[in-house]
Amino acid sequence: MKIYENTGNKDTRSGFGDGLTELGQTNKDVVALCADLTGSLKMNAFANNHPDRFFQVGIAEANMMGMAAGMTIGGKIPFTGTFANFSTGRVYDQIRQSIAYSDKNVKICASHSGLTLGEDGATHQILEDIGLMKMLPGMTVINTCDYNQTKAATLAIANLHGPVYLRFGRPKVANFTPENGTFEIGKAVLLQEGTDVTIVATGHLVWEALEAAKALNEKGISAEVINIHTIKPLDEEAIIKSVQKTGCIVTAEEHNYLGGLGESVARTLALHHPTAQEFVATNDTFGESGTPAQLLEKYGLNAENIALKAEKVIKRK
Amino acid sequence: MADTQHLKYLVTQVRRDIVRQVHAVSSGHPGGSLGCTEFLVTLYNEVMDHDPSFQMDGVNEDLFFLSNGHISPVFYSVLARAGYFPVEELSTFRKLNTRLQGHPTTHEDLPGVRIASGSLGQGMSVAIGAAATKKLNGDDKMVYTLHGDGELQEGQIWEAAMYAAANKVDNLIATVDVNGQQIDGSTDQVLALGDLSNKFKAFGWDVVTIEKGNDVDAIIDGINDAKTLSGKEKPVCILLHTEMGNGVDFMMGSHAWHGIAPNDEQLADALSQNPETLGDY
Numbered sequence: 001m002k003i004y005e006n007t008g009n010k011d012t013r014s015g016f017g018d019g020l021t022e023l024g025q026t027n028k029d030v031v032a033l034c035a036d037l038t039g040s041l042k043m044n045a046f047a048n049n050h051p052d053r054f055f056q057v058g059i060a061e062a063n064m065m066g067m068a069a070g071m072t073i074g075g076k077i078p079f080t081g082t083f084a085n086f087s088t089g090r091v092y093d094q095i096r097q098s099i100a101y102s103d104k105n106v107k108i109c110a111s112h113s114g115l116t117l118g119e120d121g122a123t124h125q126i127l128e129d130i131g132l133m134k135m136l137p138g139m140t141v142i143n144t145c146d147y148n149q150t151k152a153a154t155l156a157i158a159n160l161h162g163p164v165y166l167r168f169g170r171p172k173v174a175n176f177t178p179e180n181g182t183f184e185i186g187k188a189v190l191l192q193e194g195t196d197v198t199i200v201a202t203g204h205l206v207w208e209a210l211e212a213a214k215a216l217n218e219k220g221i222s223a224e225v226i227n228i229h230t231i232k233p234l235d236e237e238a239i240i241k242s243v244q245k246t247g248c249i250v251t252a253e254e255h256n257y258l259g260g261l262g263e264s265v266a267r268t269l270a271l272h273h274p275t276a277q278e279f280v281a282t283n284d285t286f287g288e289s290g291t292p293a294q295l296l297e298k299y300g301l302n303a304e305n306i307a308l309k310a311e312k313v314i315k316r317k
Numbered sequence: 318m319a320d321t322q323h324l325k326y327l328v329t330q331v332r333r334d335i336v337r338q339v340h341a342v343s344s345g346h347p348g349g350s351l352g353c354t355e356f357l358v359t360l361y362n363e364v365m366d367h368d369p370s371f372q373m374d375g376v377n378e379d380l381f382f383l384s385n386g387h388i389s390p391v392f393y394s395v396l397a398r399a400g401y402f403p404v405e406e407l408s409t410f411r412k413l414n415t416r417l418q419g420h421p422t423t424h425e426d427l428p429g430v431r432i433a434s435g436s437l438g439q440g441m442s443v444a445i446g447a448a449a450t451k452k453l454n455g456d457d458k459m460v461y462t463l464h465g466d467g468e469l470q471e472g473q474i475w476e477a478a479m480y481a482a483a484n485k486v487d488n489l490i491a492t493v494d495v496n497g498q499q500i501d502g503s504t505d506q507v508l509a510l511g512d513l514s515n516k517f518k519a520f521g522w523d524v525v526t527i528e529k530g531n532d533v534d535a536i537i538d539g540i541n542d543a544k545t546l547s548g549k550e551k552p553v554c555i556l557l558h559t560e561m562g563n564g565v566d567f568m569m570g571s572h573a574w575h576g577i578a579p580n581d582e583q584l585a586d587a588l589s590q591n592p593e594t595l596g597d598y
């Protein structure tokens with residue numbers, strides 16, 4: 001069994017901030033817009049290094065999305081930064097018309113997604129954003145798992161022409177993917193080979209999936225773990241290939257089961273390889289206040305529940 | 318002195334294009350289109366420095382964004398007659414597989430369109446972004462927008478207006494079509510806009526009012542005034558007072574023709590009031 005080392009807890013949003021800082025030096029066309037959350041999004045370094053290319057728009061997210069769309073006309077690559085809720089639900093129509101339908105090269109970068117935003121509670125904990133964004137034609141949807149991967153993804157999306165939703169979070173979590181690793185948009189990452197069950201996870205739940213695989217291994221169950229950082233376009237081939245071997249699958253995400261990764265996987269399998277599936281996701285509910293760890297436990301978004309669902313789905317084979 | 322006779326011929330021909338487009342598909346928005354015909358004809362043929370061979374990036378060109386996308390019939394006609402695409406293509410307006418969608422889009426690669434619009438209130442933000450990019454690129458051309466007055470009921474407009482003034486976006490001239498009408502009635506009946514001139518001034522804009530917004534000479538003077546005010550650390554707003562349905566007598570004076578098409582008889586009447594000048598499509 002492959003052992004992954006946590007090189008020290010770090011927040012994914014800092015991966016974004018550090019990636020953006022690097023882009024500031026390497027790509028003169030990159031501009032950044034922020035709606036009064038520069039510190040939270042870790043955009044200070046970019047703002048300080050490139051004041052002419054940083055646009056503080058105030059608490060006006062709709063205007064920010066429209067401006068970002070307009071800035072592409074003339075060749076800029078705008079990165080918008082605010083919380084996931086204000087990056088999607090609040091501005092859905094602006095993204096739909098001015099960015100997605102208008103084919104604009106805007107990178108919508110969203111922190112504080114999901115329950116792990118914590119104590120601020122349900123008003124800020126969006127669990128519907130993956131669904132909102134993946135339904136938009138032409139939108140690439142990425143949810144990264146740790147600091148290193150978020151930094152790599154930030155660099156990679158600057159080179160992809162077209163609208164992107166990049167989702168990351170607030171808490172410090174295990175950092176275990178390679179430093180300065182390559183990020184292939186749309187390409188699943190096989191983390192653990194196994195034969196009894198496939199676990200595909202995205203975002204913060206990738207580390208939990210690895211922990212679950214360890215626990216299952218101690219029980220004599222061999223779990224294959226795949227990191228799906230790109231939810232759209234989905235690496236269908238990697239998923240189908242894995243379930244052809246294991247015969248069952250668990251999907252894990254910090255998102256509502258409606259509209260999330262699990263539904264995309266279910267569609268793929270229904271079309272190509274019908275397979276028993278269990279979902280680790282929130283159950284059509286809003287979140288609430290609490291620490292990230294408490295919330296993940298209460299809503300069943302942790303290694304323990306992934307392992308339980310794995311055992312359950314194996315019985316359904 | 319501008320060749321306003323040619324502009325007036327164009328205005329008459331564009332009016333014909335508008336009513337013929339909407340008549341052919343029994344749908345579309347003739348009222349606001351007719352009200353803004355003189356303005357858009359003047360902007361594209363007398364004011365803007367633009368290239369009909371069309372590059373999306375519009376570097377070293379003046380740019381125009383139509384924020385009230387429902388007046389697509391006038392936009393399409395003006396673009397076609399400025400050479401962006403063949404005028405014959407106006408006959409495809411709103412038909413299946415057309416580039417001339419009900420509301421303008423970039424999605425079908427129609428030359429001249431740089432942003433989709435239709436859902437209201439978004440064009441000023443887009444224009445501010447484009448204006449910011451022009452400044453970053455050292456491009457000293459202008460960015461123009463057109464908005465409906467009813468559209469100002471959308472909150473995003475005022476987010477954008479606040480931003481533009483606070484950040485000295487002075488390469489932007491935003492025009493509001495003040496026709497006092499919207500779908501459900503007059504703007505006063507639906508949601509009164511109050512004193513627009515003082516609202517924009519309070520937001521930090523310079524304001525130019527064109528009282529005769531259907532008069533080509535008045536429009537030229539007004540836009541020239543606005544251009545004189547540009548580049549002075551303030552965005553500029555033109556309040557363009559127009560008559561919805563202008564040039565077709567039975568479409569004027571009410572909101573009734575905001576979004577309905579003339580029947581055969583009404584079309585004939587409208588065309589008789591606007592004799593062919595430059596050739597129908």
